Amino acid sequence: MDSSLIQFQMMSITDDASMQQMLCIYQQTRFHVPMIELYVEFEQQSGLGVVGEEVNVDELGDIDWGEDNSDSEEEFETNYEVDDENDDRDLAGNAAAEDGEFSVRMEFGSRESVISAIKSYTIARRVDYTVYKFEPQAFYAKYKGYGEGCGWLIQASLIQNKACWEIRRYNGKHTCTMGTISQDHAKLTSNTIAEAIRPLVEADPSIKVKSIIAEVQSRFNYNVSYCKAWLAKQKSVAKIFGDWKVSYQTLPIWLKAMNVKMPRHCKPLMQVDGTHLYGKYKGALMVVVAQDGNQNIVPIAFAIVNGKTADAWEFFLTNLRRYVVTIDGVDIISDRHTFIDTAVGRSNGAWSPPRAWRMYCIRHIGSNFLRRFKAPYLHKLVINTGYFMTEQENNKNYQRLKEWSEAYTQWCDDIGVERWMLAFDGGHRWGHMTTNLVECINSVLKGAHNLPVTVIVRFTFYRLNELFTRKSVEAHECVRNRFTYSKFATKRVEESFRRARNIVVNQFDKRNEMFEVREMEDGSIYTINLAR
Incomplete structure (x- = not known):
């Protein structure tokens, strides 16, 4: 056997705990490292052998x-x-x-x-x-x-x-x-x-x-x-x-356990974000979450990397696409971090239309606008422009912004209206305008950001294990009771039926699924295109 292929790990054995640690590591790696070499070193402390000499x-x-x-x-x-x-x-x-x-x-x-x-x-x-x-x-x-x-x-x-x-x-x-x-x-x-x-x-x-x-x-x-x-x-x-170094050595065990629990039946929508770690080895924790049919937040992937760099984001998004999000037609919401843009650009189309649609958090758009133009009096106008659902309402606000300065609307156009305006998103946002879902998870994990890496993973594992187990029981119960839709969707449909008594629907184009909806209370008229 070529001895150059064998990698040895040096560690000091000073007590029972370190001995158990050594044996634990050996159990995990014994197929690759079939032996333990033990060296005993004797140290002589000066001053300890002299009778009556002062010792601090x-x-x-x-x-x-x-x-x-x-x-x-x-x-x-x-x-x-x-x-x-x-x-x-x-x-x-x-x-x-x-x-x-x-x-x-x-x-x-x-x-x-x-x-x-x-x-x-x-x-x-x-x-x-x-x-x-x-x-x-x-x-x-x-x-x-x-x-x-x-x-x-x-x-x-x-x-x-x-x-x-x-x-x-x-x-x-x-x-x-x-x-x-x-x-x-x-x-x-x-x-x-x-x-x-x-x-x-x-x-x-x-x-x-x-x-x-x-x-x-x-x-x-x-x-x-x-x-x-x-x-x-x-x-x-x-x-x-637990020990910081040992934490990294036991990390593979926890990652393997986490692979067993994978959520299903979520919207084809993800929110991604990264947050800094503040322990001994620093780094960053990257998180991606989805949402199921009952509006529950479901974390689906984590990564601990050296920092929020372009290479780290590329690593995260590449493995996310390879092992977790394998379907096409998904939507991804994040902030406008240039490193994320760089990583998406390196993905060879894996995170670009028609395989995926990248959109921005409206809250970050507002922050970017303030940082760029220092115009707080226009902040609410910019946010509202993104939230309007119809092109008519959007264009009205857009014109008001343009009257202040064409530089403002030019900045918005450079971003791409389909990436942050609800009226032009093609239905890909599912009504989500921010990255609040993933930031909720970051908030939950905030207390673990200063801890050894395995504690972070263990902390995440137990919480997700409890969540996925409980939601699995609820889902199977719904299937046994022959529910077609989730409880949230069923409730929304029932509320819509009650409100439908106050509207009139006219079908204009059956083939293209075009409808006119008129609200009887205020006379508002909407054009609905179900084919979009």
């Missing part, structure tokens, strides 16, 4: 990023890469006591909770400590200025018969002057902050870094750098929702 456990378990006080948020988030394999053994969450002080025989569930409590204690009192003993069954720390006017120390040990950690020695409150540390604290690490903000991140994964800085300032009375707060958020997200 925090320097071993965490890196103090406080010296990096870059004010450039974009530059930092672009260039910095968080180490997801940091040792977080100092994360816990037990308070020391109700009055904030320790006492002998106070019990804790683990060594981590002891360390966390001591950290919280020293941070709140603006003092620091040094670890003198850090062993599997003992932890011994003293005030960093021990012997210089303050003799604060604490010792905790594992009590095996009680299966807990207990404070064995404590000499009471600090007697030194408080407030010696003002801006940051050596023990207020990104790991400590990550644990402190965990409830906030769980409630809102999109929480701003500035809000985290404010929370730390309020809770600990310290001002931390943007760098440390951002890093703490990434660690908190990873602990709650």
Whole structure:
């Protein structure tokens, strides 16, 4: 076998979780990578083997990023890469006591909770400590200025018969002057902050870094750098929702599961949009939705790409046409993004008439008009022009716009009236003038935009699985009850029959299906062409 065809994936195995991760990856790829090569590396930590030498456990378990006080948020988030394999053994969450002080025989569930409590204690009192003993069954720390006017120390040990950690020695409150540390604290690490903000991140994964800085300032009375707060958020997200790198490795499993659930019986109409992702790896989430006969929004395809570029849109639309939207005569509504236009132009007619009709969202047309001409007093006129259903009404508004300036109507003509005016759309819009359907889905997924990629997919999968299963049951129930049309369509037909008592219909051209409809209440007359 040519060894150059085998690709190996390097990963560090440091605990049970990473071991399980390795075995999980091997199960998925064992047909392509039939072996695991394990290399053991021994590292010697300086200072640990010397009896009586002072050891700062925090320097071993965490890196103090406080010296990096870059004010450039974009530059930092672009260039910095968080180490997801940091040792977080100092994360816990037990308070020391109700009055904030320790006492002998106070019990804790683990060594981590002891360390966390001591950290919280020293941070709140603006003092620091040094670890003198850090062993599997003992932890011994003293005030960093021990012997210089303050003799604060604490010792905790594992009590095996009680299966807990207990404070064995404590000499009471600090007697030194408080407030010696003002801006940051050596023990207020990104790991400590990550644990402190965990409830906030769980409630809102999109929480701003500035809000985290404010929370730390309020809770600990310290001002931390943007760098440390951002890093703490990434660690908190990873602990709650899973590792960022592992997320991409498990992505194929979820994508395969999503392929099983595909909606059917929708209008031949789609709305597409893209939204930015704000997690560790950035990128964009592209979404396309349709609508079924009961006016339910049905997401039919997603893509996670590097960004909203022409190449990304081409990738998305090409695969959408190849695997999902395989019929012709479909309509697609989007904004006027030039990259979408470029992708459609590269599609070799796959998204052009007669296979597909591309139309624009009227709301984006209005925004583009304001940005182009800075004429807010004409915004409503432009929007109304797009909404009129008859050419007569449309032309009346169009003439009013032209009276203001021919530049306005020339701009509208350059877009193509059939792409945004209801009166000229040939019935392809199905009455949809905006991309509100797809933006509703983006709104639902907004909370997931800051999360690892698999969380986004899993979040989407469970919601869609529930939706498709429920709608499938409803559809089969309608079929069993011999309903010809959907509930929404049946209701509309019944309402139309009731209103029909107030109109008179005259047929003028049976072959071409031309009719005149006269409303008796106000005398309005409409010409209907069913062949269109």
